Amino acid sequence: MSWIDQRPDDAMDGAFTAVGPESVRTVEAGPFREAMSRLGAAVHVITTAGPAGKAGATATAVCSVTDAPPVLLMCLNRRSQTNPAVSENGVFCINTLGASEAEIADLFAGRTGVTGSDRFSTGEWTTLATASPVLVSAVVAFDCRIVEVRAVGSHNVFFGAVEAVRLGPQGPALVYHERAYKKV
Ligand SMILES: Cc1cc2nc3c(=O)[nH]c(=O)nc-3n(C[C@H](O)[C@H](O)[C@H](O)COP(=O)(O)O)c2cc1C
Structure with missing residues (x-):
């Protein structure tokens, strides 16, 4: 079946304005998620701290944008309890998990029922430049200050200027x- 056969009646075709001359015709969310499941991605815990308190969520939607100056982006669902904290604090840290840290990934994905700052009672944490929690066991941590936010569909895309990097233990x-x- 081609993707065009899988278009639903409820595709959000009105949600975007195309850059080119043709109108936008998106695939259905279900087949899109199925397709994305085949795209392997590193698992990160996104953390933040500041006036809005400490919060964190598991995310794979993380990408380098430019190294001049160093900027990366991450995408958070606006329904996540971490989203308003990141927006208000204006900072976040991307903690890239090591191979043995699936439990922390599940914890910060809300799969164990632990919420808010209680999530930080597991693991050893430090800070770098922004006060966002840095997981000591993470293979790498990128400490970022938000320079731009775009709302796209259900998610916010946060662009973060990288103020500090911590190389953790090497390994898978x-x-x-x-x-x-x-x-x-
Ligand atoms: C492997 C994995 C990757 C995820 N990636 C993202 C992501 O990139 N963006 C996002 O908004 N949520 C992502 N999630 C879902 C959030 O971790 C989860 O919805 C959120 O932490 C739970 O919401 P809460 O923090 O409000 O409890 C992912 C979950 C898992 C298990």
């Missing part, structure tokens, strides 16, 4: 692929 990283944690 945790990757999410076909809805399972894998070691790479």
Whole structure:
């Protein structure tokens, strides 16, 4: 079946204005999620701290944008309890998990029922430049100050200027692929 066969009646075609001359025709969310499950991605815990308090969520939607100056982006669902905290604090840290840290990934994905700052009672934490929690065992941590935010569909895209980096223990990283944690 081609993607065009899978278009639903409720595709959000009115949600975007195309850059080019043709109108936008998106695939259905279900087939899109199925397709994305085949795209393996590193697993991160996004943390923040500041006037809005400490919060954190598991995310794979993280990407380098430019190294001149160093900027990366991460995408958070606006329904996540971490989203308003990140917006208000204006800072976040991307903690890239090691292969043995699936439990922390589940904890920060809300799969164990632990919420808010209680999530930080697991793991050893420090800080770098922004006061966002830095997971000592993470293979790498990128401490960022937000320079731009775009709302796209259900998510906010946060662009963060990287103010500090911490290289943690070397070794295999945790990757999410076909809805399972894998070691790479
Ligand atoms: C492997 C994995 C990757 C995820 N990636 C993202 C992501 O990139 N962006 C996002 O908004 N939520 C992502 N989530 C879902 C959030 O972790 C989860 O919805 C959120 O932490 C739970 O909401 P809460 O923090 O409000 O409890 C991911 C979850 C898992 C298990």
